[in-house]
Structures are given as structure tokens and as C-alpha cells.
Amino acid sequence: MAGASMPAPLDGDATYADRSVAVLRTMILDGSLSPGERLNEVHLSQALGISRGPLREAVRRLTSEGLLHLVPHRGAFVPAFTSGQLADLYQLRIALETHAARLIAELEDRSGVEELATALDDAATLLDEQDSAAYPTDQDFHGTLLRLAANPALIEAAESVSARISLARSRSASQPARARAALAEHREILAALVGGDADAAARLLRAHLERSLDNATSLLDAPS
Amino acid sequence: MAGASMPAPLDGDATYADRSVAVLRTMILDGSLSPGERLNEVHLSQALGISRGPLREAVRRLTSEGLLHLVPHRGAFVPAFTSGQLADLYQLRIALETHAARLIAELEDRSGVEELATALDDAATLLDEQDSAAYPTDQDFHGTLLRLAANPALIEAAESVSARISLARSRSASQPARARAALAEHREILAALVGGDADAAARLLRAHLERSLDNATSLLDAPS
DNA sequence: CGACTCTCAACTGTTGACAGTTGTCAGAAG
DNA sequence: CTTCTGACAACTGTCAACAGTTGAGAGTCG
The missing domain is CATH 1.20.120.530 (GntR ligand-binding domain-like)
Incomplete structure (x- = not known):
């Protein structure tokens, strides 16, 4: 996983979770997060400079977009499509x-x-x-x-x-x-x-x- | 809003958020929550007997299903379709x-x-x-x-x-x-x-x- | 040597408290 | 009477700590 940081609030008053969604989506699509890779909430939130709350919200949203796969009590994974x-x-x-x-x-x-x-x-x-x-x-x-x-x-x-x-x-x-x-x-x-x-x-x-x-x-x- | 309570964990080890999604979806579709109505996180979480965290996650998931509409810093609303x-x-x-x-x-x-x-x-x-x-x-x-x-x-x-x-x-x-x-x-x-x-x-x-x-x-x- | 159990570290799920924002309402100014 | 202003209350966004679960590995027994 490559390092990442939260972009400045250019988008006006976007919430941390909103910006995290954008950052994570980019990371998933550009390969910073590889298919099959597991996301660690603690590490990722620290890398983004936020707490786990907004990060979890971002992860949940990307899950419903189909860009992440959620396993209860195990975490979020980048899906590897057949x-x-x-x-x-x-x-x-x-x-x-x-x-x-x-x-x-x-x-x-x-x-x-x-x-x-x-x-x-x-x-x-x-x-x-x-x-x-x-x-x-x-x-x-x-x-x-x-x-x-x-x-x-x-x-x-x-x-x-x-x-x-x-x-x-x-x-x-x-x-x-x-x-x-x-x-x-x-x-x-x-x-x-x-x-x-x-x-x-x-x-x-x-x-x-x-x-x-x-x-x-x-x-x-x-x-x- | 009618009263509601969290169902017993019949579904095995489903998480609070999972069960909240089911409860809220039912409440939205059966009219317990009316179109245009605003959801109060504190009241709802207390009615469901959980804290705001899992409730927020449930709300976010239903939002991405299109069953709720989210306004930043204002809350979640039941959409009223034209x-x-x-x-x-x-x-x-x-x-x-x-x-x-x-x-x-x-x-x-x-x-x-x-x-x-x-x-x-x-x-x-x-x-x-x-x-x-x-x-x-x-x-x-x-x-x-x-x-x-x-x-x-x-x-x-x-x-x-x-x-x-x-x-x-x-x-x-x-x-x-x-x-x-x-x-x-x-x-x-x-x-x-x-x-x-x-x-x-x-x-x-x-x-x-x-x-x-x-x-x-x-x-x-x-x-x- | 293989399988089973137990312990434990790492992690996710959940909670309650704090911070920042929004809409409201009383009161003053026009 | 209308409009603006400013404090206040209610609420959402965020955080850090606690609780429960999972998977892994050491250790034990067959």
C-alpha cells in the first residue's frame, strides 16, 4: 500500500468521510490498493490523518458501490473479479x-x-x-x-x-x-x-x- | 415515527448495523417513516437500543440504496418521489x-x-x-x-x-x-x-x- | 509426525463524550 | 410591521477508548 494523505478542503465544506471516499476510490482504481488486498482501518485512518469513524463510513460507501468487499469481523477487501x-x-x-x-x-x-x-x-x-x-x-x-x-x-x-x-x-x-x-x-x-x-x-x-x-x-x- | 426495537439476534451473528438496516428498511417501506420525514440519530438509536455509530452506518447504507437522502450537517430524510x-x-x-x-x-x-x-x-x-x-x-x-x-x-x-x-x-x-x-x-x-x-x-x-x-x-x- | 487445544495479539464492532455546524427565536433597529 | 442581528439549543461530524471476535501459532497429546 502506498502512502496517502487527505487533500485540503478544496471542495468547500466536504466532510472527512466524503473526501475519504474520493481518495480511496482513486487508490483502488489506480492500483495503490491491489485486488485481494485487505484494508486495515487503523493504518489507513492514520495515513489519511483522520480517525476510524469517517474512514469506516467511506469504506461502507465504497462497498455499496461494489469497489470493496466487506467480510464481517474481518474487514474490507479490494475485490478480485473473475x-x-x-x-x-x-x-x-x-x-x-x-x-x-x-x-x-x-x-x-x-x-x-x-x-x-x-x-x-x-x-x-x-x-x-x-x-x-x-x-x-x-x-x-x-x-x-x-x-x-x-x-x-x-x-x-x-x-x-x-x-x-x-x-x-x-x-x-x-x-x-x-x-x-x-x-x-x-x-x-x-x-x-x-x-x-x-x-x-x-x-x-x-x-x-x-x-x-x-x-x-x-x-x-x-x-x- | 412509530416505536421500534431491535430484533433479537435470530440471524446468527449479524452485526447491530446489519440488523438496523433491515429494521429501517422495513420502517421506510411500511410507512413507519413517512416520505419527507427527517431521521433523528439520537432518538432513533435510543429507540433501537443501540448507539449512534451502528445507526449511522445503517443510514449510510440505505442512502446508497436510494431509500434515504442525506444532507450534510442536516441529516437523513426519507425521499418523496415526484x-x-x-x-x-x-x-x-x-x-x-x-x-x-x-x-x-x-x-x-x-x-x-x-x-x-x-x-x-x-x-x-x-x-x-x-x-x-x-x-x-x-x-x-x-x-x-x-x-x-x-x-x-x-x-x-x-x-x-x-x-x-x-x-x-x-x-x-x-x-x-x-x-x-x-x-x-x-x-x-x-x-x-x-x-x-x-x-x-x-x-x-x-x-x-x-x-x-x-x-x-x-x-x-x-x-x- | 499429524491433529487438536489453548492462549494471545491484532483487528473490527461499539460506545460515550467532545467539537463544529445549522436553524430558530427573541429582541433591537428601521 | 418588517428586517436584521446575535445568542442559543439541537443536531450531526468526529474522536479516542472499550469490548468482542477472529485467525495464527505455540504447545500438547495421540
């Missing part, structure tokens, strides 16, 4: 995002899809310029997609699932070839959304996510 | 359950759908015998449906949404006519599942839930 669980998560994500895509395609106000278009163009130039393998704006695309669906409950559920997926595949950054293919697929999905073709958008998005799952699974099953 | 939010929740539920239905229809092992069939028959006799308006097994049908999809993440998400819907329409028990219609619709859905027709199952389930939403909305908009 490829089967990863597939389950992707299946759930497919259900949620294809629903969002249908909602967007049927929207009357079409100003939102333009936002998606510009975001994609930015991503394209970014990918060309620095030849980055990561395609960091992949999350942006899906995030924007969900936001445009304008259903808070849907957004929350989908983001929770995406966070768990990020954790499950945190060990494996996607390959350069996959990044470019993903961008192309995003473009296809966008075209369907612009055209208001809900069925096509849902079908393309499903295929896109299934390819992403395949990519992630192959990287998960063949570890370092 | 008809728009109820529609959002139903929309999300439709996405999740139609996905589950598709998965079931495509299952190779068809022993599960038989379980659904017998459950429906039981419900029919129950409805005929005591002429109950509540159709208490409605939740059973949808719960079984989800369980058969065999995706833990999907089950958890759907149950969270269903719980919020139950809270949103807690004030309005469904009408007798609606109960019988719902049973008939369940039978249609089941038939599609038995036949392995994923599209039909999804379409019928969507229609079923949309009618349920209409029913709930009319009762919500025309309060007592």
Missing part, C-alpha cells in the same frame, strides 16, 4: 447503455448529440497527435452518452457498473489497435444517434461493448 | 428486467421457467380464494425472474430500483382490477419465456411495466 464476473458486469452495462442510447435516439431535442460529435472529434485529434494507446476519452464518450439520457437513477447505476469494470480490468490497459477501433465504433454509434435510429444505435453499442469485453477478457485470462 | 422520478425509476427497471427476460429466454436449461409457472399458479389460486386486492406475489414474480437470469450484479441493481419504486408508491396499494390484469400479463410473459421468444418476452414485460407505471402514476398524482 472473468465470469467481468462478463456479468459488461452484460449489465450493455442493458443500461443500450437503454440510454434508445432514449437519446428518441429525444426531440437533438442538441445533445452535437456535443457528442465534438467530443469525438477532439478524441480523434488527440489520438492522432500523441498516438496514445490509452484512448482516455473512452470514458468520456460513455459518460456523455449516459448524461444525455437525463435519467439520474440510470446514470448512477451505470457509473457504478463502469467503476467496477474499471477495477476489474485495471491491470490491463487496452491495446493501441483497440483504441482506434473503439473510436471508429463510437463514430458509428453517433451516426445512428444523429439519424434517430434507436435500433441501430442499440445494436452498434451492444457490439461495441461486447468487443470491449472480449478485449478485456483476453487480457484478464492471460495475466503477466 | 411522478417524474417514478417514471425514471420504472424506465430503469424496464431496461434491467427486459434484459433479464432476454437472458432467460435464451437459456438452455429451461428448468427455471417451470418454477415461474408453478409460482404463477399459486398466485392465481391465492387471488381467487381470498380475493385479495394486493396481489402480494407480484414482487415474487419479478424477483424470481431476476434470479433466473443468474447475474448477481443485475439482481442487486434491479432490487435496488424496485425498492425505491416500492417506496415511491408506498402510499397507494394497487387496485383489485389491476392485480388481476397483472397476473394475466405475467402469464403472457411466462408463455413467451417458455417459448424461448426473447423479443416477445421483452416486449410484453415492457408493456406490463408501463401499465404498472400508469397505474402508480395515476394514484400518485391524485393523492388522498
Whole structure:
């Protein structure tokens, strides 16, 4: 476990527990806390400079997000997902995002899809310029997609699932070839959304996510 | 707020916080805690016979389930849903359950759908015998449906949404006519599942839930 | 040598007290 | 009468200490 410290109260009057949630989420997703690792309340709270109370609250919240696993009287563990669980998560994500895509395609106000278009163009130039393998704006695309669906409950559920997926595949950054293919697929999905073709958008998005799952699974099953 | 007391540790070694979650969830869903009502940590913890620590943990967990709303430095409130939010929740539920239905229809092992069939028959006799308006097994049908999809993440998400819907329409028990219609619709859905027709199952389930939403909305908009 | 028991250290669950914040209400000013 | 101000009461956020549980390892017995 790497050292950590509580960020200054930049976020106004956020409570210790709130800030701890953000810090821990980052630590879990960036690998500072490895899958399978057990969290020690005393050590962690000292590292964060707070007492165990707020830390426990943060741990409980992340548990309900699926980013931690709680065992009574034993503590919190960073979950290590199997490829089967990863597939389950992707299946759930497919259900949620294809629903969002249908909602967007049927929207009357079409100003939102333009936002998606510009975001994609930015991503394209970014990918060309620095030849980055990561395609960091992949999350942006899906995030924007969900936001445009304008259903808070849907957004929350989908983001929770995406966070768990990020954790499950945190060990494996996607390959350069996959990044470019993903961008192309995003473009296809966008075209369907612009055209208001809900069925096509849902079908393309499903295929896109299934390819992403395949990519992630192959990287998960063949570890370092 | 009605009085409450902590149940004896029948559930083996469940922690105080665990049991408090169950108690509070029941109190919220059965109306002991009214929508809009504010929870007082001191009073509630005394009523439950525990200290504020475990109670706070229970409150935080129910908050992440969507059954409570937390305002910093102000406390926890039982959410009062608008008809728009109820529609959002139903929309999300439709996405999740139609996905589950598709998965079931495509299952190779068809022993599960038989379980659904017998459950429906039981419900029919129950409805005929005591002429109950509540159709208490409605939740059973949808719960079984989800369980058969065999995706833990999907089950958890759907149950969270269903719980919020139950809270949103807690004030309005469904009408007798609606109960019988719902049973008939369940039978249609089941038939599609038995036949392995994923599209039909999804379409019928969507229609079923949309009618349920209409029913709930009319009762919500025309309060007592 | 293996299995069983007992002790113990480490840790989580819980508690009661303290600190900081929020909304309220009486009273003064306009 | 309305509006602002400032103290106060009630409550949530936080802390440090206590209690109960768990897993591990030394020691013992077969």
C-alpha cells in the first residue's frame, strides 16, 4: 500500500468521510490498493490523518458501490473479479447503455448529440497527435452518452457498473489497435444517434461493448 | 415515527448495523417513516437500543440504496418521489428486467421457467380464494425472474430500483382490477419465456411495466 | 509426525463524550 | 410591521477508548 494523505478542503465544506471516499476510490482504481488486498482501518485512518469513524463510513460507501468487499469481523477487501464476473458486469452495462442510447435516439431535442460529435472529434485529434494507446476519452464518450439520457437513477447505476469494470480490468490497459477501433465504433454509434435510429444505435453499442469485453477478457485470462 | 426495537439476534451473528438496516428498511417501506420525514440519530438509536455509530452506518447504507437522502450537517430524510422520478425509476427497471427476460429466454436449461409457472399458479389460486386486492406475489414474480437470469450484479441493481419504486408508491396499494390484469400479463410473459421468444418476452414485460407505471402514476398524482 | 487445544495479539464492532455546524427565536433597529 | 442581528439549543461530524471476535501459532497429546 502506498502512502496517502487527505487533500485540503478544496471542495468547500466536504466532510472527512466524503473526501475519504474520493481518495480511496482513486487508490483502488489506480492500483495503490491491489485486488485481494485487505484494508486495515487503523493504518489507513492514520495515513489519511483522520480517525476510524469517517474512514469506516467511506469504506461502507465504497462497498455499496461494489469497489470493496466487506467480510464481517474481518474487514474490507479490494475485490478480485473473475472473468465470469467481468462478463456479468459488461452484460449489465450493455442493458443500461443500450437503454440510454434508445432514449437519446428518441429525444426531440437533438442538441445533445452535437456535443457528442465534438467530443469525438477532439478524441480523434488527440489520438492522432500523441498516438496514445490509452484512448482516455473512452470514458468520456460513455459518460456523455449516459448524461444525455437525463435519467439520474440510470446514470448512477451505470457509473457504478463502469467503476467496477474499471477495477476489474485495471491491470490491463487496452491495446493501441483497440483504441482506434473503439473510436471508429463510437463514430458509428453517433451516426445512428444523429439519424434517430434507436435500433441501430442499440445494436452498434451492444457490439461495441461486447468487443470491449472480449478485449478485456483476453487480457484478464492471460495475466503477466 | 412509530416505536421500534431491535430484533433479537435470530440471524446468527449479524452485526447491530446489519440488523438496523433491515429494521429501517422495513420502517421506510411500511410507512413507519413517512416520505419527507427527517431521521433523528439520537432518538432513533435510543429507540433501537443501540448507539449512534451502528445507526449511522445503517443510514449510510440505505442512502446508497436510494431509500434515504442525506444532507450534510442536516441529516437523513426519507425521499418523496415526484411522478417524474417514478417514471425514471420504472424506465430503469424496464431496461434491467427486459434484459433479464432476454437472458432467460435464451437459456438452455429451461428448468427455471417451470418454477415461474408453478409460482404463477399459486398466485392465481391465492387471488381467487381470498380475493385479495394486493396481489402480494407480484414482487415474487419479478424477483424470481431476476434470479433466473443468474447475474448477481443485475439482481442487486434491479432490487435496488424496485425498492425505491416500492417506496415511491408506498402510499397507494394497487387496485383489485389491476392485480388481476397483472397476473394475466405475467402469464403472457411466462408463455413467451417458455417459448424461448426473447423479443416477445421483452416486449410484453415492457408493456406490463408501463401499465404498472400508469397505474402508480395515476394514484400518485391524485393523492388522498 | 499429524491433529487438536489453548492462549494471545491484532483487528473490527461499539460506545460515550467532545467539537463544529445549522436553524430558530427573541429582541433591537428601521 | 418588517428586517436584521446575535445568542442559543439541537443536531450531526468526529474522536479516542472499550469490548468482542477472529485467525495464527505455540504447545500438547495421540
